[in-house]
Amino acid sequence: MSIKTSTLSDGGIGLIEVSGSLVGGDETVELRQAIAGFVEREYSKLLIDLSNVTYLNSTAIGVLVSGQTTYSRHGWMIKLCGLNKSIQNIFVITKLTLVFDVYDTRAEAIKSFT
Secondary structure (H helix, E strand, C coil): CEEEEEEECCCCEEEEEEEEEECCCHHHHHHHHHHHHHHHCCCCEEEEEEEEEEEECHHHHHHHHHHHHHHHHHCCEEEEECCCHHHHHHHHHCCHHHCCEEECCHHHHHHHCC
């Protein structure tokens, strides 16, 4: 499990790349801290790339929803991309597709910020 943060020059977008499983341990703490770091630096656009995530549980979903709530309160945007089929199914069943803007590719998500 790893979390990598960076910024994209086109439009001041914060990027969090997650890989492995998000199951409620140190990795979810890292994800929460990564999101908080972009809030502190006032990045109004955040893209979380889940292309390399194999599994996530309710704790990880809670971290994502918490981040979305924080961003929404500021009038900012979080977008997700690269969800595999099983994670997409979780998002559809739990109606999280109504909470998050979800894109198949990073390029589509970046383009949607404009």
